[in-house]
Amino acid sequence: MNRTLLQILILILAFAKAFISQAQFSTHDPLITNDSIAQKIWVDSVYNSLNQREKVGQLFMVDLFSNKGKAHVAAVRKLVEEQKIGGIIFSKGGPLQQAHLTNELQAKSKTPMLIAMDAEWGLSMRLDSTYAFPWNMTLGATPGTQSSYDVGRRIGQHCKRLGVHINFAPDVDINTNPDNPIIGNRSFGEDMYNVTDKSQAFMKGMQSTGTLACAKHFPGHGDTDQDSHKTLPTVEFSAERIDSVELYPYRKLFQEGMASVMVAHLNIPSLEPRPGYPTSISEKVVTDLLKKRMGFKGLIFTDALNMKGASNFSEPGQIDLQAFKAGNDVLLISENVPKAIDKIIAAWDTGDITDERIEHSVKKILKAKYTSGLHNYQPINTFNLINDLNTESDDVVYERAISDAxxxxxxxxxxxxxxxxxxxxxxxxxxxxxxxxxxxxxxxxxxxxxxxxxxxxxxxxxxxxxxxxxxxxxxxxxxxxxxxxxxxxxxxxxxxxxxxxxxxxxxxxxxxxxxxxxxxxxxxxxxxxxxxxxxxxxxxxxxxxxxxxxxxxxxxxxxxxxxxxxxxxxxxxxRRLAYGSTPSSVGLDSYRLSKIDSVANHTVNNLGAPGMQILVARRGKVVYQKNFGYHTYSKEQPVNDEDVYDIASLTKIMGTLPLVMELEEQGVVDLEDSIGTLIPELADSNKKDITIKSMLSHYARLQAWIPFYRYTLDSITSRPMSQYYRNSKSSIYNVEVAQNLFANGIIQDTIFNRIANSELRSRQEYKYSDLPYYLLKKFIEDRSKKTLHELTTNHFYKRMGMNYMGYLPLERFTKDKIVPTENDITYRGQLIHGFVHDQGAAMQGGIGGHAGLFSNANDVAKMMQMYLQNGSYGDVTYFKPKTIAKFNTCYYCDQEVRRGVGFDKPQLDEVGPTCGCVSMTSFGHSGFTGAYTWADPDSEIVYVFLSNRIFPSAENRFLLSENIRTNIQQIIYDAIID
The missing domain is CATH 3.40.50.1700 (Glycoside hydrolase family 3 C-terminal domain)
Structure with missing residues (x-):
């Protein structure tokens, strides 16, 4: 190759390299709006209306604390009125105070001012009564960029609502120094690609709302062990290292339209050779690097000029002049605005600063004002301001971000x-x-x-x-x-x-x-x-x-x-339940769902029940879990999450039914098995041919119930007879039915014999009955040689983390954690507290197949969620999906029997156990004490309502007559939005 050709090739390669390098730089002006002609007309008009001092005043943004008092506000007001400053950066205080001050000072300003804040993780970085989002370091841990975008967007919306036009965020420092005292959690991390991706998403989210973003701290404050608020930190990296790492995010952000940049007070010998010369006042850094080499056309802010990293270097006024000459557009938090303006005008008058230089920055500031909507300025509406700055949408964003982090x-x-x-x-x-x-x-x-x-x-x-x-x-x-x-x-x-x-x-x-x-x-x-x-x-x-x-x-x-x-x-x-999610995150409207509160309070206020627990879950997340009222009407002990209620007939599907399902799945029993084959003592009885399926569907001609306890009461006094009861426990009187009341053990056989000898109903029709569960209890316990208490606890409750559900609550909880039920004047002659309310279950020592379980709402929800998830919970498969389907089938619907096998099902006509709004695949049960639960696979909803509505008397029918539980269910379904 000859020498001339080689020289030409070298020139071509150099040109190509320069072209490629230049292509990395921004040529886009992020302050230009879509209506650029109207914007230019407005900018030129405003600029031409300003005198020399007013133009220079536009370069200054001063700090204002809404909580500092009248003298401080008066000083800023004077700067607005006399120095015609271009903007305000608000700091500590409250949102209402800030809004009022913004409205007042904007009204006094000749040219609408740019309002800025340092709100990196939300307005709460500076203001009380506002929302705090996750820190950047937390967002840096999330996969992808969606959370960063969402946080940026919500912060931008908050800024817009409060009349803030520029947020000095995101912090794009690459924090490679663990000892960095001022950046740390404010950085997205140490990986420059991750920092860039997260910063870009944050910026796009915020600027999508019309709030201008600001990348900081240029050219990079991440690897320092000193705080520029207190001194001038030194960064010893080479120019090549800074170009390849610290500046990497800025290049990408400029290409994507970053509106502004803040220049840090740093000593970087490789970029500014003058010893101890801050980057914020360095022409080599601000003009040569940022504006020329990197092609940035957005607004350039100094970091606060009252920080020691700058103020220690030069006196007030002089530092401002140097910063402006270096190429900055906005001089942030000058220590002496009038003096600084005087110095800049003096330099302008002598020609040290040209007309073009002033026009360049002032018009950029005016373009930013137009972009922010200040050409059509409207005062801040303070109505509902604090609520608007603390919304469920914010919780949704926070929840997702932390969950991913x-x-x-x-x-x-x-x-x-x-x-x-x-x-x-x-x-x-x-x-x-x-x-x-x-x-x-x-x-x-x-x-x-x-x-x-x-x-x-x-x-x-x-x-x-x-x-x-x-x-x-x-x-x-x-x-x-x-x-x-x-x-x-x-x-x-x-x-x-x-x-x-x-x-x-x-x-x-x-x-x-x-x-x-x-x-x-x-x-x-x-x-x-x-x-x-x-x-x-x-x-x-x-x-x-x-x-x-x-x-x-x-x-x-x-x-x-x-x-x-x-x-x-x-x-x-x-597939365990999650908690605390926002309703909207699972497709429920929060406002509509909150109407549950009104129904619950109405119930308590009208003595429909002393108190209650209410839980709503959807898609595996509990989105409503509240307690109302007290244990009793004396209002001494509020209901809380850990309190347990007598859940009465919910025992059927929480205790006995899962044991039957387990046996059916194991092939021990079949739904077509007759009770006569399961319980030999009934082989010759009138119940011998009744199948499990028919009796658990309440279609077996069984009596609704038998008042076993009445046969043990004196016919004259109606008090427990001495041959059946004692006030202290012994080897014979060993069945505890209430406090200081023990029944003769023989009473268990008496109960079974009365069931065995009971007449069947004359017609085969739907009739709800407790008797199947007495029979299944006997079968299960005789076969296993264990009690229902032992079986349910070991097979289900312990494994599922259901530590509140179980029989015999006084063995597990103190009385203050157990909600009392009825003052039983017909049988036990005492307030039933810690003992099962149902008389038949009490006569079985508190362990009944149809009643006896105590629980809080959370544990009921776990069992219902397991059913809803086709038999799986917590990575354990308790039942096969086909088993759940088998028991959740209405086999006798054509006979007007709505029930599944054990499960209650929606009504077949206008009256029934639900609001009429649930799907036909749904299932649940209710209990005499005021308990109710329902699960709906179609809508993926679990609903639990626990109360002691029978305190102090079962005559209280308010829940029933007012349809409280199903009215709440209707509210839940009305709240579905997707």
């Missing part, structure tokens, strides 16, 4: 999600200096988790001996991202010692850099990074531990030698 970093032997609950005895140990109360409460929705406390390690280890699994939560303050995140050395020792002796799941509700303190993780079975100690984070982390949500998060930073960026282990969703 929580990261499993160690999962030895797949301990997570926790399974085999019947084999686990779980303790919770709280470390840190903030509360883990929400976390513990949420854990207890899945199984019994006991908090263990001690002042000394030896004492703690001793108390933990009975437990085989320990969940340790490290909780540090969630007030701000700058709060300390380390674990104390003494608590670290405790952590290691507990892990040495137990299966441990360590859950850190702190900045992920805390993990660097772990010298070894060998003895940890599970490590969870939950990032923040917010209520949402605590709730969702607990749900992930138990598999009610999958874990998909990835660590956004490295932490010590054990944990690397992008580490994370996926864990599955194992």
């Amino acid at each position: 929580v990261t499993i970093l160690r999962n030895k032997d797949s301990i997570l999600p926790l399974k085999n609950l019947e084999l686990k005895k779980i303790a919770y140990v709280e470390l840190g200096d903030d509360s883990g109360t929400v976390f513990l409460k949420e854990l207890n929705k899945y199984t019994k988790v006991t908090q263990v406390k001690a002042n000394q390690l030896d004492d703690l280890l001793k108390k933990l001996q009975p437990y085989n699994t320990v969940i340790i939560g490290l909780h540090r303050s969630n007030d701000s991202p700058w709060k300390g995140y380390q674990i104390k050395s003494t608590q670290l020792t405790w952590l290691y010692e507990i892990a040495r002796t137990h299966d441990v799941v360590f859950d850190a509700f702190v900045r992920p850099y805390m993990l660097a303190q772990l010298n070894t993780v060998e003895n940890f079975e599970g490590i969870v990074m939950s990032y923040q100690n917010s209520e949402w984070s605590q709730k969702i982390s607990a749900q992930i531990i138990f598999g009610a949500r999958p874990a998909v998060g990835r660590l956004p930073v490295s932490a010590g030698s054990q944990f690397n960026v992008n580490d994370g282990v996926d864990t599955p969703y194992i």
Whole structure:
């Protein structure tokens, strides 16, 4: 190749390289609107209406605290009126105060002002009574970019509602220094691609609302160990490193239309050779790099000029002049605006600053004002302002973000999600200096988790001996991202010692850099990074531990030698109920659903029941769980989630029926089996040919009930006869029917004999009866040699984490956790509290096939959700789908019998057990005490209503006459929006 050709080729390659390099830079002006001609006319008109000082005044944005008092506000008002400043950045205060001040000062300003805020994770970064979204570091842990977009969009909508035009966000610093004192959680992480993707999504979300975004802190504040608020940090990287890493996000964001950039106060020798010269006043950085080489045409802000990183370098006024000469458009938080204006005008007058330079920045500011809608300025409407800034839509976004962020970093032997609950005895140990109360409460929705406390390690280890699994939560303050995140050395020792002796799941509700303190993780079975100690984070982390949500998060930073960026282990969703979700997240309208409150309060206020628990779940998520009223009308003890109610006939489908289904699936029984073949004592009785299917469908001519207890009462006094009862327990009188009342054991045989000898009804028609469940109890218990109490507890309740459901509540709870039922004046002569209300079940020692179970609403919901999920719950298959279908079939509908096999079904005519709005695949049951539950596979809804409506008397029929339970059901279905 000859020399001339080689030179030509080199020139072509150089040109191509320059073209390709230039193609990476932005040529788009993000401040130009679609109606660019109208925008230009407005900008030119306003610019031409300003005198020299007013034009310079547009360059300044001053800070205003709405909570600082009259003198402070007066000082800013003076700057607006006299110096004609171009904008205000609001800081601490409240939304209403800020709105009123904005309206007042905008009215006084000749040119509408740009209103800005530092609201990186929402307005609550500065204002009370506003919403706090997850920090960027948390969003950095989420897969994909949807949550970042959604958070940016919601923050943008809040800004628009409050009259804020520019939000100084997102922070696009790549936080590669764990000791960074000012960035940390404000960064999306250390991976430049992840930071870029999340920042871009956040920006697009926010700017989609018309709120201008601002990338900061240019050219990169991520790898510093000093705070530019207090000093001038130094960044020692080469220009090549900064170009390839720190500037990477900016290039991408500029291409996508980032509206503005904030320049940091940094000492970067590779970019600005003058020693200790801040980047914010460096022409080489602002003009040569940002504007020329990178082609940025948006608005350029200095970081606050009162920060020590700038103010220590030069005096007020002079630093402003230098910043403007460097190429910045907006001078943020000048320490002396009048003096700064004077200096800039003086430089303008001498020709040190040209007309073109002033026009360039002022018109950019005016373009931003037009883009923000200030050409058609409207005052802020303060009506309903605080509610508009705290909505369910915000909760939906937060929930999704945290759910995607929580990261499993160690999962030895797949301990997570926790399974085999019947084999686990779980303790919770709280470390840190903030509360883990929400976390513990949420854990207890899945199984019994006991908090263990001690002042000394030896004492703690001793108390933990009975437990085989320990969940340790490290909780540090969630007030701000700058709060300390380390674990104390003494608590670290405790952590290691507990892990040495137990299966441990360590859950850190702190900045992920805390993990660097772990010298070894060998003895940890599970490590969870939950990032923040917010209520949402605590709730969702607990749900992930138990598999009610999958874990998909990835660590956004490295932490010590054990944990690397992008580490994370996926864990599955194992179909347990999740809690606390917003109704709209599962297709329910919150406002309509909230009408349940009115019906519940109406019931309590009209003495329809002392209190109640109400739960609604859809698509596997509990979206409504509230308690109303008190245990009794004395109003001494409010109802809470952990209280247990006598659920009466719900026992049929919560206890006996699943045992029958189990036996049917095992081939032990068949629905066509007759009772005479199951119970030999009935082989020659009039009941011998009654099938399981017919009697559980209430189509077997059985009597509705038999008042067994009446045969044990004195005919004259109507009190229990002495041959049947005693006031103290003995070997003969060993059946406890109430407090200090024990029945003769022979009474069990008497009950069975009365059923065996009872007449059948003359006609075969639908007739609800308790008697099938007496018979099935006898069959099941005789066959297994175990009680229904033992069988249900071991086969279902323990495995499903149903620690509140069960027989004999006084063996498991103190009386204050058990809601009383009726003042029984016809049989036991006392208030029934902790004993089953049903007389027949009481005569069986509280363990009946038809009644006797106590539960809270949550445990009822678990069983119904298992049925709804075709027999599976918590990664355990209790029944095959075909078994559920077999028992949830109405076999005698053509005979006007609506019932399934054990399950109640929707009415066949106008009157029945439901609102008439449910699908025909739905099923449930009701109970005499005021209990009700229903599940609908078509709409994926589970509904639970528990009350003690019979307190103090069963004569109270308010729930029934007012259709309270089914009216609530109608509200639920009316709330369905998809």
